[in-house]
Amino acid sequence: MKFDLNKLVWPALRQVSSGDVAGLGKASFSKRTASLKSRLSDADRVVPSVCPYCGVGCGQEVYVKDEKIMDIEGDYASPISRGCLCPKGSATMQLVTGTHRHQKVLYRRPYGTKWEEIPLQDAMDMVAVRVKKARDATWEDQTGKGHPLRRTLGIAHLGGATLDNEENYLIKKLFTSLGMVQIENQARI
Amino acid sequence: MAECHPVGFQWVMEAKRRGATIIHVDPRFTRTSAVADLHVPIRAGTDIAFLGAIVNYIISNDRWFREYVVNYTNAPAIINEKFQDTEDLDGLFSGWDAEKGQYDTSSWGYEGVEVSPAAGHREMFSGEPRSERGAMLSAEKLDPTLSDPRCVFQIVKRHYSRYTPEMVEETCGVPRELFLKVAEALCENSGRDRTSAFCYAVGWTQHTVGVQYIRTAAIIQLLLGNIGRPGGGIMALRGHSSIQGSTDIPTLYNMLPGYLPMPKATYDTDLNKYVEYNKSATGWWSEFPKYIVSLLKAWYGEAARPDNDWCYGYLPHITGDHSHMVTVAAMADRMVKGYFVMGENPAVGSMNAALQRKGLRGLDWLVVRDFAPTETAEFWRSAPEVVRGEVTPEQIGTEVFFFPCSAHTEKDGSFTNTQRLLQWHHKAIEPPGDCRSELHFVYHLGKRLKELYRHSDAAKDRPILDLAWNYREIGEMQEPDAEEVLAEINGYTLPERNPLSAYTEVKDDGSTACGCWIYCGCRKDGVNQTARRKPGSEQDWVALQWGWAWPANRRLLYNRASADPDGNPWSERKKYVWWDAAQKKWTGFDTPDFIATRPPDYRPPEGAEGIATLSGIDPFIMQAEGKGWLYDPSGLLDGPLPTHYEPQESVLKNPLYGQQCNPARLEWIRRDNPYHKAWGDPHYPFVATTYRLTEHHTAGGMSRWLPWLNELQPEMFIEVSPELAELRGLENGGWATVSTIRGEIEARVLVTERLRPLNIQDEVLHQVGIPYHWSWIGRSTGDAANELTAFVADPNVSIEESKAFSVNVVAGRRPPGPRAAAAAPLTEPSGFEDPPRDLEAVQGKPIGHHGLRTGKKELTEEG
Structure with missing residues (x-):
């Protein structure tokens, strides 16, 4: 036996x-x-990720079950962070799943006193129309001395350090091609 | 570092366990100080004096690394005989042009040759295009014995000769014994066998002399031979997940991807001129044309042809400084109609917050993209000036759109971390509701604009119509394929669209497209190299197979310097990259940062051009002459050598020179941006500095809404010493009001010995510590530190001074009623002396648009 x-x-x-x-x-x-087993062992999948807070670039593992995020943990394989996350990194789960996240587009009319919810597609159309109008109204073709400008100082942009490289690339590519030059981000701080 | 980059700090602790000495220089005692061997409390704003004294210590005690300095730096170079130092001119360098209000830099250069800088204000130094620009230094212009009084080494020595331990005591408030310990520890730990590293963050950059802070560290590290070697270097600890990436692929006004300059109206009128002004005849920047042509091919595709300058004319041109503060001042003057803000919160995080919000009030429309409506999105509804009744929503005409954003877990993409490492994060789930990525927003905005302009035949609209804007759309949400964007950034051959594998494959004949040349190789062989995750435990310590670092997956820049002039490691212990004589190539633990097959004994032949001019002992390949610059002959607007200047708002007279402040600093002379007296202002007797806490992030958009983090750090506070508390009657846990002429904030008081008064020039000097995360909305609220700060900036990079300014502190809560300078003009305090910030020669600088007083007149003359 x-x-x-x-x-x-x-x-x-x-x-x-x-x-x-x-x-x-x-x-x-x-x-x-x-x-006994870890709650995370039920995950449908573990998706490799990177901490969105500071510039250290700690590895994260995102545990997903039923298309919802169950938890976010430090990635032990990362030669940078060896599984560690700091207080902010450890709070990433709450950052991405918290109830603070707004899920609707909000609109405030000129001189308005409240927010209104508007559909995403309408808001995108409205912004595009405003960009065109501002650009056309403030276009500068050349300087008084005949040097080329081909730009607008009527539209500006701020932000990029919390975004992906690919996003920064498209922002720079589109906005520069629109003639915008006042494109800035947190690196200027 | 332990506070703001805790996980990175584990490596400092690892070094400490192996015997490293940790030195922490900071006005505050923090978690870093707690584990450091030496904590040096310093008067905020005096680091150049401290570091300059280390330079003096190294030189006067003969502690510099001779073989490294003679071969790898510009120490032997002879400087123009017209050059005069700050020692000769009481704090000014030669060339101050009183009429233009800026330096004429021609006397700073090398004798007989001009070198173009690798970065910085290249246009200020290039003059008329000349083919010999950036030429090699010939032997007669060098003094390898370093004894010629006009050689760089002797100039540096004289410049810092008065930066003594006694002067450190008088300027920085650091006792001389403590200073000497630091200087000795650094020297002892440098040489063939050992290296020391510097780490810094915005505590060094947010000053009117910020760039020169870093330069001073560079001088020390070059003198000690600590650059390009393992365990050495100067590391910027950056505070956002991809702030390095947003500098490399810049959402910044003055650059195009890969550190190519934005075209300037006066100079860069066509592609030929742009190339002539910006390329270098020698060094790696001689490759410049390849990078701009391939970028234009990536942006304008088929439309970019040799006969139309590859669509160079589609690019907008700059006419001066279009940086953040310049733009906000223009907004406040109602010159800007629309503003996009994505993942940033300037109403809290940017200097002079009330002026920032005044700028937002001057817009026609504003788009804010974030997780929840931030203070920037809600400025019209509940800002302090609205609560105080100075302005009502009914008076604010700005149309505001708030778009909810996707989180990093809801989109594919790469972040570039603080060590230039690209790491891919994979999409885990779909974004909820109307949340979308910025990739989605910008891509679909672009599609709409193409449609709106479809029937236009105006020349100004061609760039939009010709823009290459076809990315695969994924799923119902039509999310553009981020990896396809990465493929464009990496670059490909035309017309086959085969991925490029290295920037050496980028061409200037239209046969390649490349969105960012320094990132070329990140998708080598069509494989997303940034998504590589071979566990660290299965690799050597350099871990080349985790992510991908630009350029060419190099983890340590300028690593040729880790070997001696003959190509052998400086020592077995510090072995990293070396010349393999048998295989006739450079090899080592890392990708060598050098021309792979160029032997150490190679010397350029007469008449060599481009990369051929780099000799076998020129490790700094981005520099025109391949050497590290102890002395900066071109590129900076405020002098070739770092010099101690006091902050715009100081409590002391400059102990070293008659010139009080950086003469080239940017000021905004506006009623909504008043300054204190230069020093000795009796209304504002204390020094303040701002900083982050471990538990919060920047302006709070990613932390003040999270209960977990708010429980750890629930409330705005200031840190003061017991002595200051007693002086002002402040109680631990009670309220205090901190004020500047621009604004007032209230905060809980933390009375702590972590801040200590400094004894300077027989006086007791108090410093106040102010975290800057809070403001009026979110789940944890408080007053914003930036209500106090001013628009005043470093001339080279237009970064504000928020790490050292003068304030007042009193007990009790902030009184209600109008206060912010941006809302109601304040009366100037009077009845005491108003000492000048500038020598007479510097006074009367011209004031330009929106109150900007700058020394960059040549650039702005047409603006």
Whole structure:
């Protein structure tokens, strides 16, 4: 008959019989302990990611179940962070899943006293029309001396340090091609 | 570093466990100081005096690394005989042009040759295009013995000769014994066998002399031989996940991707002129034409042809400084109609917050993209000036759009971290509701604009119509494919669209497109190199297979300097990159940052051009002459050597020179941006400095809405010493009001020995610590530190001075009623002396648009 370690209920016996004399190894597992598992082991997938806060670039693992984020943990494989996250990095789960996140576009009319919700597509159309109007109204073709300007000082942009490289690239590409030059971000602080 | 980059700081602790000495120089005692071997409390705004004294210590005690300095730096170069130092002119360098209010830099250059800078204000130094610009220094212009009084080494030595331990005590409030310990520790830990590193953050940059702070550290590190070697360097600890990326692919007014300058109206009138002004005849920037042509091919595709200058004419031109503060001042003067703000919160995080909001009130429309409506989105509704009744929403005509953004977990993309490492984050789930990525917003905005302009035949609209803007749309949300954008950034051949594998493959004949040349190789072989995640434990310590670092996956820049002139490691212990004589190439733990097959004994032949001019002992390949610059002959607007100037608002007279402040600093002379007296202002007797806390992030958009973080750090506070508390009757946990002439804030008081009074010039000087995360909305609120700060900036990079300014502190809460300078003009305090900030020769600088007083007249004459 095969000897079953777990049937030896008295821990000291388990320790001796399994050779785990210090009781710090397998012998310390009760049946219940052995059946416990991390909540994260139920994840459908683990998606590799990077902390969105400071510039250190700690590795993150995003645990997803039923298309919802269950948790975000430090990535032990990262040679930068070796599994660590600081208080902010550890709060990333709340940053991305918290109730503070607005999910609707808000609009405030000129001289208005309140926000109004408007559909995303309408808001995009409205912004595009305003960009065209401002650009056309403030276009400068050349200086008094005939040097080329081909620009507008009527529209400006701020932000980029919290965004992806690909996003910064499209912002720079589109806005520069519109003739905008006042494009700035947090690096100027 | 332990406070703001805690996980990065684990490596400092690792070094400490191996015996490294940790030195922390900071006005405050922080978690970093707690584990440091030496904590040096310093008067905020005096680091150049401190570092300059280290330079003096190294030179006068003969502690510099001779072989490194003679071969790898410009120490032997002979400087123009017309050059005069600040020692000769009481704090000015030669060439101050009183009429223009700026330096004429011609006397700063090398004898007989002109070198173009690798970065900085290149246009200020290039003059008329000449093919010999950036020529090699010939032997007769060098003194390898470093004894010629006009050689760089001797000039540096004289410049810092009065930066003594006694002067440090008098200027910085650092006891001379403590200073000497720091200087000795650095020297002891440098040489063939050992290296020391400097780490800094915005505590060094946010000054009217910020660029020169970093330059002083560069001089020390070059003298000690600590650049391009493992364990050496000067590391900027950057505060956002991709602030490095947004500098490389710049959402910045003065650059195009890969540090190509934006065209300037007066100079860069066509592609030929642009190339002539900006390329260098020698060094790596001789490759410049390839990078701009391939960028234009990436942006305008088929439309970019050799016969139309590759659409160079589509690019807008700048006419001066169009940086953040300049733009906001223009907004406040109602000169700007529309403003996009994405993931930034200037109503809290930017200097003179009341003036920032005045700028927002001057717009026709504003678009804010963030997780929740920030103070910037809500400026019209609940800003302090609205609450005080100075302005009502009914008076504010700005139309505001708030778009909710996707989180990094809801989109694919790459961040570039503070060590130039690109790391890909994968999309985990779909964004909720109307939340979208910036990629989505900008791409679809671009599509709409193309449609709106579809029937236009105006020349001004061609760039929009010809813009290459076809990215694969994914799913119902029509999210553009981020990896396709990365492929364009990496670059490809034309017409085959095969990915390029290195920037050396980029061409200027239209056969390649490349969106950012320094990122070329990040998608080598069509593989997303930034998504590589081979565990650190399965690699050597350089970990080349985790992510991808620009350029060419190099982890340590200028690493040729880790070997001696003959190409051998300086020591076994500091072995990193070396010349393999058998294989006739450079090799090592990292990708060598040098021309791979150029032997150490190579010397350029007579008449060599471009990269051929770099000799085998020129590790600094981006510099025209391949050497590290102890002395900066071109590129900076405020002098070739860092010089101690007091902050715009100081409590002391400059102990070293008659010139009080940086003569070339940018000031905004406006009623909504008043300044204190230069020093000794009795209304504002204390020094203030701003900073971050571990538990919050910048202006709070990613932290003040999170209960977990708010529980850890719930409330705005200021830090004061027990002595200052007693002087002002402040109680721990009670209220205090901090004021400048521009604004007032209230905060809880933390009385702590972490801040200590300094004894300077027989006086007791108090400093106040002010975290800057809070403002009036979010789930944890408080007054914003930036209600106090001013528009005043470094001339080279237009970065504000918020790390050292003068304030008053009194007990009790802020009184209600009008206060902010931007809302109601304040009466000037009078009845005491108003000492000048500038020598007579510097006074009377011209004031330009929107109150900007700058020394960049040549650039702005047409603006």
